[in-house]
Amino acid sequence: MDNVQKSMNLMGLAQRSGNLISGEAIVLNAVRSRQAKIVILASDASENTKKQFLNKCEHYSIPVRVDFDRNEISNAIGKIRTVAAITDGGFARSLQKLQ
Template sequence: MDNKQKSLNLLGLAQRSGNLISGEALVLNAVRSHEAKVVVLASDASENTVKQFLNKCEHYRIPVLTDFSRGDLSKAIGKIRTVVAITDGGFAQSLQKLQ
């Protein structure tokens, strides 16, 4: 199993354990409140979405990963999403190690 698949499995596990927030508005709120430890943004997200999240995360010093497509993210968490945030430090650290 490659690191990409391990990362996607980790996202699914975080979803099931309640340590993942998905959806643009909820993720933005999590970034603003420093609840998000790492943000995962789909590589095929719209230009405006990419700009918005990269700027927000840079301002609040939250790492952003853009290694997965919208399809990858959606399949991993079971919902159609463009952006998700990990709220648990352990999950976030594990995900970043796999990159």
């Protein structure tokens, strides 16, 4: 199993355990309140969305992964989403190691 598949499995596990949030407004609030430990942004998101999240995450020193497209994120978490965030430190560290 490659690292992309392992990362997607990890996102699904985080979703089922309640440690993954998704949706632009919710993730943006989590970044501002520093609840988000890592943000997963779709590589095919709009330029405005990319710029907004990359700037916010840089400002709050939150890592971002942009190596999944919208379909991969949606398949992993079971919802159609462009952006998601993991709120648990352990899941976030595991996802960063798979990068």
